[in-house]
Amino acid sequence: METMESMEPISAHYTTAYPEIHPDSAYGSTEGEENHSPSATPALSYDEELMHKTILVGDSGVGKTSLLVQFDQGKFIPGSFSATVGICFTNKVVTVDNVKVKLQMWDTAGQERFRSVTHAYYRDAHALLLLYDITSKSSFDNIRAWLTEIHEYAQRDVVIMLLGNKADMASERVIRRDEGEKLAREYSVPFMETSAKTGVNVDLAFIAVAKELKHRAVHGQQPNEPKFQIHEYIESQKEKSGCCSYF
């Protein structure tokens, strides 16, 4: 989807801690606000200026750009596939538990030739959404290699979520949902199937990550603080939305 013109140079956006807010989106959209939790209570000590860097990774063609566009703009652009070149980002503000959480979402190129560029961005990532395509066995098989890379280059406490995308393509499915669940359990990461085309579970994936990041920012790694149970949250939301009858 992106061309060299929209690629962000590393030097412009590479920071070691929570970076400054970049007002421009590589997709040309402005920051959106969505309230996903009307009944929640305000968190007292959350700094709404924090920017959480979230990176989408996975093989070329699994739907990273499409997922991001669906979350950011609520639309799916069908048609010819144009591989991302390099890396670019878009900012979005989501309201969770009555606080505004700023996500800076980075779309990376899945193609091998860009791998050394994208590695450099892992280091200060707060969250990584790792995608495979349920119609592509190779993209699923490569998840282990992606996780090895992530463990090599990313921070130890990075939030990782595994997503099986293109869940709308039931007739072409080659990876069963339980295979995705099993792999996720093996690596102790949350998992869900998504569709960038229909939007199924797309908001949920990003909101769950935003909640986890917000919780960590408020409570830190204090052993006595209650942990946000991202797995339980996802399961409860899936049930509420009735999403899973879809699969």
Ligand SMILES: Nc1nc2c(ncn2[C@@H]2O[C@H](COP(=O)(O)OP(=O)(O)OP(=O)(O)O)[C@@H](O)[C@H]2O)c(=O)[nH]1
């Ligand atoms: N049916 C269906 N098609 C999808 C879905 N997500 C992406 N696609 C299609 O899959 C192709 C690849 O999608 P992209 O979003 O460009 O994939 P990518 O992972 O960003 O690819 P790279 O930029 O090369 O890393 C496009 O033709 C999309 O329209 C989905 O959920 N369902």
